[in-house]
Amino acid sequence: MAILVLAEHDNDSLKPSTLHTVTAAKKIEEKIGEAEVHVLVMGEKVEAVAKASAHIDGVSKVFLADAPHLAAQTAEALALQTGQHLNASNYSHILAPATTFGKNLAPRIAAQLDVPQVSGISMILDAHTFVRPIYAGNALATVQCEARGVVVLTVLSTSFDAAGTTDTSAAIEPVNKVVPDTSGVRLVGRQLSSSEKIELTSARVVVSGGRGLQKAENFKLLEDLAAKLHAAVGASRAAVDAGYVPNDYQVGQTGKIVAPDLYIAVGISGAIQHLAGMRDSKVIVAINKDPDAPIFQIADYGLVGDALAILPQLTEQL
Amino acid sequence: MKILVPIKRVVDYTVKVRVKPDGSGVDLNNVKMSMNPFDEIGVEEAIRLKERGIASEVVVVSLGSGACQETIRTALAMGADRGVLVETDLELQPLGIARLLKALVLKEQPQLVILGKQAIDDDSNQTGQMLAGLLNWPQGTFASKLEIADGRATVTREVDGGLETLELPLPAVITTDLRLNEPRYTTLPNIMKAKRRPLDVLQVADLPAEAVPSIKTLKVQPPQPRKPGIRVSSVEELVRKLREEAKVI
Ligand SMILES: Cc1cc2nc3c(=O)[nH]c(=O)nc-3n(C[C@H](O)[C@H](O)[C@H](O)COP(=O)(O)OP(=O)(O)OC[C@H]3O[C@@H](n4cnc5c(N)ncnc54)[C@H](O)[C@@H]3O)c2cc1C
Numbered sequence: 001m002a003i004l005v006l007a008e009h010d011n012d013s014l015k016p017s018t019l020h021t022v023t024a025a026k027k028i029e030e031k032i033g034e035a036e037v038h039v040l041v042m043g044e045k046v047e048a049v050a051k052a053s054a055h056i057d058g059v060s061k062v063f064l065a066d067a068p069h070l071a072a073q074t075a076e077a078l079a080l081q082t083g084q085h086l087n088a089s090n091y092s093h094i095l096a097p098a099t100t101f102g103k104n105l106a107p108r109i110a111a112q113l114d115v116p117q118v119s120g121i122s123m124i125l126d127a128h129t130f131v132r133p134i135y136a137g138n139a140l141a142t143v144q145c146e147a148r149g150v151v152v153l154t155v156l157s158t159s160f161d162a163a164g165t166t167d168t169s170a171a172i173e174p175v176n177k178v179v180p181d182t183s184g185v186r187l188v189g190r191q192l193s194s195s196e197k198i199e200l201t202s203a204r205v206v207v208s209g210g211r212g213l214q215k216a217e218n219f220k221l222l223e224d225l226a227a228k229l230h231a232a233v234g235a236s237r238a239a240v241d242a243g244y245v246p247n248d249y250q251v252g253q254t255g256k257i258v259a260p261d262l263y264i265a266v267g268i269s270g271a272i273q274h275l276a277g278m279r280d281s282k283v284i285v286a287i288n289k290d291p292d293a294p295i296f297q298i299a300d301y302g303l304v305g306d307a308l309a310i311l312p313q314l315t316e317q318l
Numbered sequence: 319m320k321i322l323v324p325i326k327r328v329v330d331y332t333v334k335v336r337v338k339p340d341g342s343g344v345d346l347n348n349v350k351m352s353m354n355p356f357d358e359i360g361v362e363e364a365i366r367l368k369e370r371g372i373a374s375e376v377v378v379v380s381l382g383s384g385a386c387q388e389t390i391r392t393a394l395a396m397g398a399d400r401g402v403l404v405e406t407d408l409e410l411q412p413l414g415i416a417r418l419l420k421a422l423v424l425k426e427q428p429q430l431v432i433l434g435k436q437a438i439d440d441d442s443n444q445t446g447q448m449l450a451g452l453l454n455w456p457q458g459t460f461a462s463k464l465e466i467a468d469g470r471a472t473v474t475r476e477v478d479g480g481l482e483t484l485e486l487p488l489p490a491v492i493t494t495d496l497r498l499n500e501p502r503y504t505t506l507p508n509i510m511k512a513k514r515r516p517l518d519v520l521q522v523a524d525l526p527a528e529a530v531p532s533i534k535t536l537k538v539q540p541p542q543p544r545k546p547g548i549r550v551s552s553v554e555e556l557v558r559k560l561r562e563e564a565k566v567i
């Protein structure tokens with residue numbers, strides 16, 4: 001028996017989310033014993049990604065499906081290809097990161113296998129029992145899958161450390177068959193944020209702005225602070241909806257979940273949907289002009305005042 | 319073109335739920351219930367497609383207890399044509415719901431199914447993708463823009479790195495993200511009109527699908543509380559605390 005991790009990548013490089021997912025796979029392996037962790041890399045010209053996967057600590061084999069129709073990473077093509085690989089090998093678990101990549105793909109695979117999925121696990125109790133946040137993180141559910149059938153999971157990166165890398169390389173094998181995609185889905189284009197931007201979900205420090213910043217230009221103040229702290233910039237839904245920053249900045253129940261060492265919330269009221277995305281940060285700082293803003297209830301350090309005046313001072317003093 | 323919109327009745331998004339002391343679940347007594355916000359966005363999108371002459375009929379479906387009729391009436395008041403309640407007191411889970419929805423899709427033959435990307439109670443984010451997988455239809459998840467023309471859907475998707483646009487042949491499954499549209503409010507005259515729109519009630523047994531839950535919830539606990547924080551009175555004090563006490567900068 002083996003455990004399969006679906007690699008997230010952009011055809012050029014492996015995403016850190018995969019490393020966190022491998023750690024979760026290793027935890028399951030420890031619980032079962034005598035299992036191996038395999039990584040499946042699907043894409044076009046993804047040899048570098050396969051190599052990087054083969055150097056992840058704890059991975060014993062990498063399977064590679066390399067074909068032009070896998071370049072766009074559509075759920076249709078990847079689910080078919082994963083299904084083909086599962087026919088050829090025997091897996092007890094399939095894991096994907098709980099990112100938009102894994103959220104899009106894993107349930108389609110589960111449905112094709114006619115098995116349920118456990119989304120966004122934060123803890124592994126045994127090979128079939130997991131903890132996951134529900135209701136915007138206001139409750140933690142312990143859930144158990146039936147022992148028969150493959151267990152399909154998506155993994156919260158913030159709850160599992162990134163796996164390390166080794167000098168030795170696991171074997172890389174081509175998949176036994178590449179299956180064509182007949183879905184007719186076509187990638188028209190992508191508008192991605194600059195790759196120089198520090199990634200929100202792996203940053204050590206995150207500074208987020210809300211509607212309290214009042215306009216897009218004021219996010220410059222937040223970016224100055226972020227540059228000083230080598231921080232990633234995040235936002236509340238209200239700031240994204242108002243067009244201050246793009247959608248991929250959104251932190252929360254329905255955006256990204258982060259847990260940095262330091263999270264600074266500026267002009268954010270602290271709605272439960274926002275807290276769901278950052279409540280596990282080690283240290284939380286809130287800056288808000290309203291002393292009764294709910295964000296102060298979960299902040300380690302609260303500072304009441306006008307963000308537009310405070311931000312430049314803070315940047316200067318760091 | 320017919321559009322099917324699955325809508326879930328959930329705890330209102332403004333409610334901060336409490337875990338029951340015996341750990342059996344969250345306390346839903348006397349809690350305000352509403353349509354899942356992502357599903358309101360789905361209903362709105364379907365109605366707009368009808369208003370633009372692209373869709374001919376908008377059918378909403380909810381699976382759950384009799385109380386879901388209220389949720390269906392809300393969607394009818396927004397402008398949906400017809401409602402279906404698949405009534406059950408069983409606990410439903412995404413795979414079971416997807417199987418029941420597949421049976422309903424085969425019966426109703428819509429060209430488009432628009433679901434929410436996520437139910438804000440279970441936070442599963444699975445049902446749309448599962449339905450697409452079971453039907454072997456293409457999927458456009460986390461949509462922030464949707465255009466239908468010449469038998470194809472062009473979907474802009476909110477992904478972790480930004481935006482992605484896909485073109486899918488119909489029939490297809492779409493799941494909504496927050497920025498797809500802003501749902502309209504229901505008005506009193508429309509609420510009155512909605513009372514006369516058809517609402518069929520089916521039993522789970524009427525559909526050729528198995529929906530027995532296969533994941534067991536063993537217990538539900540509240541999250542670890544954070545230790546209480548402090549107020550600082552100046553930027554200087556904040557910087558000092560972060561350096562010397564928290565040691566995070
Ligand atoms: C289905 C659904 C999903 C959602 N998902 C998310 C999600 O993933 N993430 C998310 O963040 N939200 C989400 N929300 C929205 C959430 O409910 C809140 O509406 C949102 O988080 C509010 O953003 P905000 O705090 O920036 O704005 P507001 O609530 O308007 O708060 C602005 C704050 O700024 C303060 N302020 C104003 N001016 C200043 C100033 N000059 N200096 C300092 N402070 C100032 C005010 O006192 C106030 O506290 C979701 C909502 C729904 C219904």
Ligand SMILES: Nc1ncnc2c1ncn2[C@@H]1O[C@H](COP(=O)(O)O)[C@@H](O)[C@H]1O
Binds near residue numbers: 410438
């Ligand atoms: N009981 C239900 N009745 C109707 N639609 C549902 C139900 N449960 C889930 N859905 C649909 O599936 C979407 C995603 O739910 P989930 O996969 O549970 O996060 C929701 O936004 C609804 O569109």
